[in-house]
Amino acid sequence: MGPAEKCAHPACECMVEKGQRFGKFCSEHCKESGHLTTLNCHCMHPECLHPARTITDPAARAHPPST
Numbered sequence: 001m002g003p004a005e006k007c008a009h010p011a012c013e014c015m016v017e018k019g020q021r022f023g024k025f026c027s028e029h030c031k032e033s034g035h036l037t038t039l040n041c042h043c044m045h046p047e048c049l050h051p052a053r054t055i056t057d058p059a060a061r062a063h064p065p066s067t
Contacts, residue, residue, distance in 0.1 A: 009034045012041035013048050 004015040007026040014026035025031040027043045041048040 007041075007043075009041055009043070011038045011048075012043055014041075014043060014045050015047075 004017045005024070006012070007014040007016050007030050008024040009026070009030035012026060012030050014030075016022075016024060016026050020026075022028060022031045025034055026045060029043045030041065033042075
């Protein structure tokens with residue numbers, strides 16, 4: 001597997017290793033909706049479920065909460 005890169009879906013925060021099942025996307029959901037412009041990702045992975053991760057709160061994207 002190659003180095004991880006951000007999922008190709010514009011709103012998704014997941015990291016994807018090259019050679020994964022869905023190509024440059026993290027899930028079937030992101031692959032099917034990657035051409036759509038959305039405010040939030042609905043892939044259901046932990047990286048995208050945090051309520052603070054919205055387009056209206058760019059600080060949340062820059063400094064995600066630690067776990």
